[in-house]
Amino acid sequence: MSAPAMGTTKTAHSDVAPKKKRGPGALATAYLVIYNVVMTAGWLVIAVGLVRAYLARGSYHGLYYSIEKPLKFFQTGALLEILHCAVGIVPSSVVLTGFQVLSRVFLTWAVTHSVREVQNEDSVLLFVSAWTITEIIRYSFYTFSLLNHLPYLVKWARYTFFLVLYPMGVTGELLTVYAALPYVQKTGLYSVTLPNKYNFSFDYHTFLILTMVSYIPLFPQLYFHMMRQRKKVLCHVEEYKTE
Amino acid sequence: MDTLALEAKATGQEKKSSAPRPRPKPPKKAKRIVYFEVEIVDAKTKEKLLLLDKVEPTSTILDIKALFHKSNPQWYPARQSLRLDPKGKGLKDEDVLQTLPVGTTASFYFFDLGAQIAWGTVFLSECYGPLLIYLMFYFRLPFIYAPKYDFSSSKHWVVHLACMCHSFHYVKRILETLFIHRISHGTMPLRNIFKNCSYYWCFAAWMAYYINHPLYTPPYYGQQQVKTALIIFLFCQVGNFSINITLRNLKCPGSKVKKIPHPTKNPFTWIFALVSCPNYTYELGSWMGFTVMTQCLPVAFFTIVGFVLMTVWARGKHRNYRKEFRDYPTLRSPILPFIL
Numbered sequence: 001m002s003a004p005a006m007g008t009t010k011t012a013h014s015d016v017a018p019k020k021k022r023g024p025g026a027l028a029t030a031y032l033v034i035y036n037v038v039m040t041a042g043w044l045v046i047a048v049g050l051v052r053a054y055l056a057r058g059s060y061h062g063l064y065y066s067i068e069k070p071l072k073f074f075q076t077g078a079l080l081e082i083l084h085c086a087v088g089i090v091p092s093s094v095v096l097t098g099f100q101v102l103s104r105v106f107l108t109w110a111v112t113h114s115v116r117e118v119q120n121e122d123s124v125l126l127f128v129s130a131w132t133i134t135e136i137i138r139y140s141f142y143t144f145s146l147l148n149h150l151p152y153l154v155k156w157a158r159y160t161f162f163l164v165l166y167p168m169g170v171t172g173e174l175l176t177v178y179a180a181l182p183y184v185q186k187t188g189l190y191s192v193t194l195p196n197k198y199n200f201s202f203d204y205h206t207f208l209i210l211t212m213v214s215y216i217p218l219f220p221q222l223y224f225h226m227m228r229q230r231k232k233v234l235c236h237v238e239e240y241k242t243e
Numbered sequence: 244m245d246t247l248a249l250e251a252k253a254t255g256q257e258k259k260s261s262a263p264r265p266r267p268k269p270p271k272k273a274k275r276i277v278y279f280e281v282e283i284v285d286a287k288t289k290e291k292l293l294l295l296d297k298v299e300p301t302s303t304i305l306d307i308k309a310l311f312h313k314s315n316p317q318w319y320p321a322r323q324s325l326r327l328d329p330k331g332k333g334l335k336d337e338d339v340l341q342t343l344p345v346g347t348t349a350s351f352y353f354f355d356l357g358a359q360i361a362w363g364t365v366f367l368s369e370c371y372g373p374l375l376i377y378l379m380f381y382f383r384l385p386f387i388y389a390p391k392y393d394f395s396s397s398k399h400w401v402v403h404l405a406c407m408c409h410s411f412h413y414v415k416r417i418l419e420t421l422f423i424h425r426i427s428h429g430t431m432p433l434r435n436i437f438k439n440c441s442y443y444w445c446f447a448a449w450m451a452y453y454i455n456h457p458l459y460t461p462p463y464y465g466q467q468q469v470k471t472a473l474i475i476f477l478f479c480q481v482g483n484f485s486i487n488i489t490l491r492n493l494k495c496p497g498s499k500v501k502k503i504p505h506p507t508k509n510p511f512t513w514i515f516a517l518v519s520c521p522n523y524t525y526e527l528g529s530w531m532g533f534t535v536m537t538q539c540l541p542v543a544f545f546t547i548v549g550f551v552l553m554t555v556w557a558r559g560k561h562r563n564y565r566k567e568f569r570d571y572p573t574l575r576s577p578i579l580p581f582i583l
Binding site for chain 2 (some may be wrong): 195
């Protein structure tokens with residue numbers, strides 16, 4: 001679902017003719033290039049951090065701590081992408097981008113950061129590595145597209161790696177949320193009970209379960225949407241799609 | 244000039260014009276009627292769906308839709324959108340064929356609006372749901388709260404008052420839908436009923452759950468708070484009703500002429516001087532009153548979401564008013580005087 005935030009829906013809407021190639025202006029393009037380069041670099045730092053930590057420790061366990069800070073920083077930074085859509089310099093749906101970014105941010109802060117006990121789980125490594133590889137490819141794709149020099153390899157990677165990374169990320173996310181459940185229930189984390197003067201209650205434990213359930217309808221839709229995009233993009237090599 | 248050319252044709256029953264051009268209303272000769280030819284083309288596939296000949300020039304779009312329905316029974320007239328331009332707006336049902344900028348061979352693009360449902364059905368289901376759902380929680384039917392509370396009654400009088408207000412509000416809306424409202428569109432897309440009903444029903448259940456909960460906490464400032472809120476609520480309900488009556492009286496039955504609403508002798512309508520859609524303003528006021536009365540956060544959320552939606556609608560209506568009427572009062576705001 002949020003795992004490889006594979007792309008904006010712009011390519012999805014490209015069949016809504018007329019092809020008004022509403023690109024950003026020169027200044028906006030420059031800013032976006034810088035943004036995407038910074039993000040690519042950031043996720044590369046996370047990737048390198050993971051590899052170095054693994055080599056130093058000799059095991060997959062507990063690698064989260066070595067990249068905790070850059071992960072939080074760069075994943076949260078992705079919130080800017082919602083702004084880009086809202087302002088119009090990126091022709092994507094605000095709602096869809098918002099949904100994707102917010103679900104990532106939710107997992108980073110409201111689950112992994114908040115429930116310390118899950119930080120040692122291997123499922124965290126699973127989704128972090130899926131996100132890392134995905135984001136490196138995605139941000140380099142955007143960078144090259146903006147500069148109008150998109151190597152086919154990058155395009156191919158973007159529309160192919162998701163086939164494995166997406167399920168991998170989703171699995172990691174679901175397992176992490178599942179692991180967090182008992183701790184949330186025990187401590188009543190982020191929960192509000194009655195009675196209180198605002199006559200409101202919220203059970204975070206139930207909320208997390210509902211979140212997990214929501215993956216069932218959403219994940220296949222997004223996955224098959226990406227597969228359709230893949231067919232469209234990679235089978236029409238001559239049709240140059242810019243983001 | 245061209246009518247002479249028409250008369251020069253043999254028996255004058257059928258006319259094919261080679262170069263369709265926008266023409267003013269042809270003078271109606273006593274015996275000779277220029278029949279139109281109508282072609283209906285699918286807007287997306289550009290496939291020719293139907294060719295009608297000998298169409299009366301005084302037929303309306305609705306007549307043409309009826310004819311199209313005969314040959315394509317799955318597309319009833321409410322589902323059809325006929326347009327002069329594939330990307331344009333749908334033509335109105337009451338538009339007359341000869342007043343349209345088409346030659347005597349008219350080409351319309353057909354767009355399927357999808358399954359339709361009468362607006363009345365949607366409005367009524369939207370309102371009956373919350374009415375009944377709230378009562379289910381009020382009477383504490385089984386499986387909602389802990390079994391020991393089943394069918395029990397709240398000890399707080401504000402809870403009873405809230406039930407009366409909430410029910411009154413929806414009964415009023417049902418009666419208005421049945422007897423007062425005059426809506427210009429006959430139908431709306433079928434999926435609207437699912438969307439609208441989910442919205443109203445889920446929020447109603449959410450609010451009702453907390454207000455009627457055995458552990459409900461009454462408002463902090465007690466009687467004062469409840470009484471003030473009740474006055475606001477009732478004031479706005481009367482206001483909303485007055486506006487709906489005024490809007491109804493603007494439209495004569497069957498006429499689709501639009502008029503600017505103005506303040507009347509009823510003081511509740513004086514707000515028209517400052518606001519285009521005071522029905523939404525009063526609705527917002529009612530729900531704010533209800534929020535203060537119950538001091539319940541879910542009610543506040545419902546009020547906020549409703550406010551956002553109504554603002555969007557009010558701004559749309561305000562824009563339409565200004566487009567249609569050149570002399571539309573400039574002092575008016577869409578929903579909140581001077582602010583929004």
